[in-house]
Amino acid sequence: MELKICHLYPDVLNLYGDRGNILCLQKRLEWRGIECRVDYVKLGEQSDLTGYDLFFIGGGQDFDQEILLEDLRTRKGPEIGAALEDGRTFLCICGGYQMMGHYYETAEGEKCEFLGAIDFYTVGGKKRMIGNYAFRLGDESGGSTVVGFENHSGRTRLGSGVRPLGKVLKGYGNNGKDKTEGVRYRNAFCTYSHGPVLPKNPAFADLLLETTLRRKYGACTLEPLQDQFENLAHDTVLKKI
Amino acid sequence: MSGKDSFQIALAVTSCRFSRLILRGLNRGGTSLPGKLAMWFRRDILAVTSEGVETILVTGTNGKTTTAAMLSHAMQEAGRAPLSNSSGANLLSGVTAEFAAAADLRGRPMRWRKNPDQPAEAGMGSGLYAVIECDEGALHHVAPLLHPRVIVVTNIFRDQLDRYGEVMHTLEAIREGIRLAPEAVLCLNADDSLVASLALDVPNPVIWFGIEETAVQERQDAVNTVDNGDRRRFFVSAGEETENRPLSPDSPDKISDARYCIRCGTEYIYRYHTYAHLGGFCCPSCGFSRPLPDVAVTSIDGIDTGSSKVHMRIRGREGEIQELPVRIALPAVYNIYNAAAALTAYAASKLPLQEILKGLEHMQSSFGRMEHFKIGGVSIQMILVKNPAGCNQALDYLCTVKEPCTLVLCLNDLDADGHDVSWIWDVDYEKLSGCGNIRRILVWGRRAEDLQLRLKYAGFEEKRIRRVPEKELKKLLDVTYRSQVPVFILPNYTAMLPLRDALRRAAGKDSFWKG
Numbered sequence: 125m126e127l128k129i130c131h132l133y134p135d136v137l138n139l140y141g142d143r144g145n146i147l148c149l150q151k152r153l154e155w156r157g158i159e160c161r162v163d164y165v166k167l168g169e170q171s172d173l174t175g176y177d178l179f180f181i182g183g184g185q186d187f188d189q190e191i192l193l194e195d196l197r198t199r200k201g202p203e204i205g206a207a208l209e210d211g212r213t214f215l216c217i218c219g220g221y222q223m224m225g226h227y228y229e230t231a232e233g234e235k236c237e238f239l240g241a242i243d244f245y246t247v248g249g250k251k252r253m254i255g256n257y258a259f260r261l262g263d264e265s266g267g268s269t270v271v272g273f274e275n276h277s278g279r280t281r282l283g284s285g286v287r288p289l290g291k292v293l294k295g296y297g298n299n300g301k302d303k304t305e306g307v308r309y310r311n312a313f314c315t316y317s318h319g320p321v322l323p324k325n326p327a328f329a330d331l332l333l334e335t336t337l338r339r340k341y342g343a344c345t346l347e348p349l350q351d352q353f354e355n356l357a358h359d360t361v362l363k364k365i
Numbered sequence: 366m367s368g369k370d371s372f373q374i375a376l377a378v379t380s381c382r383f384s385r386l387i388l389r390g391l392n393r394g395g396t397s398l399p400g401k402l403a404m405w406f407r408r409d410i411l412a413v414t415s416e417g418v419e420t421i422l423v424t425g426t427n428g429k430t431t432t433a434a435m436l437s438h439a440m441q442e443a444g445r446a447p448l449s450n451s452s453g454a455n456l457l458s459g460v461t462a463e464f465a466a467a468a469d470l471r472g473r474p475m476r477w478r479k480n481p482d483q484p485a486e487a488g489m490g491s492g493l494y495a496v497i498e499c500d501e502g503a504l505h506h507v508a509p510l511l512h513p514r515v516i517v518v519t520n521i522f523r524d525q526l527d528r529y530g531e532v533m534h535t536l537e538a539i540r541e542g543i544r545l546a547p548e549a550v551l552c553l554n555a556d557d558s559l560v561a562s563l564a565l566d567v568p569n570p571v572i573w574f575g576i577e578e579t580a581v582q583e584r585q586d587a588v589n590t591v592d593n594g595d596r597r598r599f600f601v602s603a604g605e606e607t608e609n610r611p612l613s614p615d616s617p618d619k620i621s622d623a624r625y626c627i628r629c630g631t632e633y634i635y636r637y638h639t640y641a642h643l644g645g646f647c648c649p650s651c652g653f654s655r656p657l658p659d660v661a662v663t664s665i666d667g668i669d670t671g672s673s674k675v676h677m678r679i680r681g682r683e684g685e686i687q688e689l690p691v692r693i694a695l696p697a698v699y700n701i702y703n704a705a706a707a708l709t710a711y712a713a714s715k716l717p718l719q720e721i722l723k724g725l726e727h728m729q730s731s732f733g734r735m736e737h738f739k740i741g742g743v744s745i746q747m748i749l750v751k752n753p754a755g756c757n758q759a760l761d762y763l764c765t766v767k768e769p770c771t772l773v774l775c776l777n778d779l780d781a782d783g784h785d786v787s788w789i790w791d792v793d794y795e796k797l798s799g800c801g802n803i804r805r806i807l808v809w810g811r812r813a814e815d816l817q818l819r820l821k822y823a824g825f826e827e828k829r830i831r832r833v834p835e836k837e838l839k840k841l842l843d844v845t846y847r848s849q850v851p852v853f854i855l856p857n858y859t860a861m862l863p864l865r866d867a868l869r870r871a872a873g874k875d876s877f878w879k880g
Contacts, residue, residue, distance in 0.1 A: 135621070135624055136624070136625075138791075139523070139526065139531075140526060140785070140787040140788075140790075141787035141788060141789065141790025141791045142790075143790065143791070144787075144790030144819075144822070147790075147822050148822060151822055167632075168632075185531040185532065185533055191625055191630045254784075254785075255784060256784065273784070273785045273786075273787060275526065275785065318787055319785075319787050320787060320790050323790075323818055323819075323822060324815070324818065350827075352827075353814070353817055353818045353821050353827060354818060356814045356817075356818075357814040357815050357817075357818040360812070360814040360815075
């Protein structure tokens with residue numbers, strides 16, 4: 125078995141230790157003897173995205189995100205949308221998450237058109253929502269508890285047709301109001317949680333791998349791993365908040 | 366001056382001095398509260414108490430404390446007795462406290478110079494000097510009150526993102542601070558495109574420092590000749606097979622805080638890298654590129670665990686050029702940058718360069734930055750690490766240490782550290798797993814669990830990592846003192862404080878505020 129992972133825009137969307145998520149996926153495959161290849165597809169590169177099983181998009185700075193918008197519209201946008209509809213797995217964090225929605229409207233009323241691949245939008249707020257937080261994944265996403273760190277000023281509102289990734293236990297989540305966190309649409313898992321999110325949440329990491337392997341190879345059960353360090357780091361954060 | 370004015374000033378100065386005395390009596394550092402008190406009586410007390418003082422202000426993400434220490438050490442040795450905030454209290458309150466506590470009741474700087482015979486005409490005017498390190502985010506509060514003669518910007522990297530926000534916010538905060546100090550001479554890092562952009566559209570005179578391509582090249586040659594078959598790394602390498610090459614701009618998963626031109630958004634081309642995003646950058650579209658440095662490191666002749674030897678080319682005010690050997694009594698590449706920054710600031714202040722050259726040679730490490738302790742026969746070195754760029758540089762340095770050693774990594778997440786510890790995933794701990802000299806690793810601190818997880822994913826066997834619970838500092842120290850091999854401790858800020866305190870007591874050193 126082999127999974128092909130595509131790290132999209134690693135050159136611009138790489139804040140907050142995002143690459144730890146890729147490392148985590150790689151290692152958890154390697155420890156189970158499953159092959160894995162990671163390609164980095166940068167800004168300005170025209171690349172065939174149809175061969176990938178799992179896509180990762182991280183968060184970035186405002187300055188970099190502006191540069192990215194044009195690339196998204198003119199080059200990779202349609203392919204990303206197609207892969208998503210085709211049931212490929214996506215993990216999108218923070219800025220990478222917002223990018224999948226319809227638009228981002230700044231606090232000053234300026235509107236940035238985004239990909240519109242998933243039915244939600246984001247509006248900028250004055251106060252940044254910062255801190256350790258925790259949420260419980262929806263039942264369709266395994267129901268485990270996820271801990272992470274959020275740091276965003278955007279308030280995300282989901283459309284009626286999509287479900288949140290989870291329910292906020294402690295912290296702000298999508299907008300600090302409705303207790304929703306992230307979005308789950310087909311096999312796209314979008315969240316505000318960086319930290320990075322996967323190493324400390326091994327159940328979530330394995331859910332992504334299982335989802336991806338199942339789509340590619342049919343039935344699939346992952347061998348359990350020794351997750352003492354992972355669970356200890358997870359529990360320590362959970363106790364703090 | 367009205368009676369009310371002088372009353373306020375006297376109160377401000379007195380309250381600052383007394384509260385500081387009391388706090389120190391209680392063995393608290395007392396570095397920021399006295400300043401706040403003084404400002405409560407008189408908001409602009411810093412402007413009053415610093416009037417006429419020739420101040421060099423140092424800011425930037427990494428290297429502030431060391432660069433400032435290099436400058437004040439040189440001035441001290443030369444008998445200029447500068448005022449400095451060596452305790453690291455680098456916000457407005459801390460800087461205010463230093464000046465207010467050193468002022469007389471009329472708010473005038475007391476003659477803190479120890480040597481009144483020092484000729485005042487050598488260099489800056491008044492004969493009163495100060496070297497102040499200033500937090501990037503506080504520059505716009507401090508600069509307009511302090512009227513620094515010189516502002517040094519060392520570099521700009523991603524730092525505690527939950528405190529400072531994005532790198533661009535830090536840059537804009539510094540830009541705003543500079544805008545409020547149009548008279549100051551700027552000493553800027555030419556190799557850092559973010560710092561270089563600070564010179565755009567400002568009236569300030571600028572003096573540049575940097576490391577030349579020849580130094581990167583020559584260093585590799587020198588290493589190859591000396592250590593044939595055992596190449597050591599001084600610059601971040603692109604991958605395992607190219608150990609001695611500087612960071613390649615083409616390695617896409619490497620972190621860069623400035624990949625795209627700040628003026629036009631085109632990707633920079635680099636002729637060479639020194640580390641992280643520093644190097645010979647050039648925008649192929651708008652032409653924004655590395656300025657020619659006035660103080661340039663032209664060759665790195667040797668680095669060991671205690672010092673480095675380099676050559677610097679210095680362009681004088683009249684355009685005359687001299688090339689000098691410089692010995693820096695601190696190891697690691699980033700301290701070569703700090704030394705170049707200090708030399709540039711000295712030149713900008715029109716002080717005799719012999720002083721700084723001598724100072725660099727006799728310099729001692731400061732407050733947890735490459736600080737040595739010798740306890741019961743064990744050699745312990747403490748390297749403060751607060752962000753990925755600094756930490757990667759510290760790890761590169763560790764890789765140059767050949768002898769077996771114990772490594773202690775400490776991570777806290779208190780206010781001063783930033784609550785977000787994600788940055789450890791941007792650090793290349795992977796390169797350590799390739800260094801055979803690390804015998805064992807201890808992790809400690811409020812987020813030790815995150816560190817040990819990070820190390821597991823960096824390729825370390827779980828059984829080689831020992832976590833000491835946060836409450837058991839004594840145990841950590843016991844293990845450290847019993848080590849048969851040298852120990853390197855890499856803490857972040859608040860993790861450093863209790864550790865350093867304990868080591869200091871064990872080794873019989875002074876508290877930081879006693880200087």
